[in-house]
Amino acid sequence: MFKQKIITLIGALLMSGAAMAADPEVYSHKKHGAIKGTDPVAYFSLQPGQDAVSGSDQFTYEWNGATWKFASAENREKFIANPEQYAPQYGGYCAFAVSHNFTKPTDPDAWRIVDNKLYLNLSKRVQKKWVKDIPGNIAKADSNWPGVLNN
Template sequence: MTAQRQERNGWRPGLAFIALAGLAAMADLVAARAATTERVVVDRTTGLALGGFDPVAYFTESRAMAGRPGLEVSEAGAVWRFRNEGNRAFFVRHPEIYGPQFGGYDPIELTRGVAYAGDPRFWLISGQRLFLFGRTETRDAFAADPARFAREAGRRWPGVQETLAR
């Protein structure tokens, strides 16, 4: 490559580095949007629990389904969205059943004493309760022995809750 071409093209590696650094910063910002200082995991910018997914749909549809903005309920310091009136009514009557266990924090991480926000896309229903996980690996580990991990997370949860904001 000629010296003139090197001068003309020399900025490209620097631009690529800046772009990658910007993408990494954005990924950290997205990860930080889920508040880990709350007793229920909520999106800091919207106040939504479960990223706007309907908590009852995990049980009735066996999948994560987006709730509607017009069908909302405030409960436990979070805004919950629902796909229909029936799901909203079920939740209002029994938020302890349909809301995620441990406020939506990953139970595998709780067994280590860490409050790690679960992702509503990584979920599992066990013992008629909804559990959220931060990664597929922790969901798979939990699925291998749900009773043991739920029991251990339940034992650690009160101590972890004390570290979270009220």
């Protein structure tokens, strides 16, 4: 009887660990939301090297399991009309990490627009590694996404 209880307990623990192992499709900060509360649409009007634009609690939209914030109603409407155009690639997880088949959160200021798509990285230091082979890293990340969420 005791042995059966132990086996049942171990099975339950393994199953709960497996259920907890999968990352959500969109990386979202618990307090600030997707991209840690920055406006995804605003990136497309920034110059390289500029910091991300903070979104506002006044302009939010729920999409793909996350709360997205925007600096203006106009940016929110653009996102609502075509979220895939503005949302970061790989659910907002670090593009360099996904290219290496794991996930990491991102720094909203470590960004790059490539072929009209937004890519984020863990930090500016990590981004320096990512930019050494942008096409290769994107190809690897594309092949790993979304399966990497279950690693």
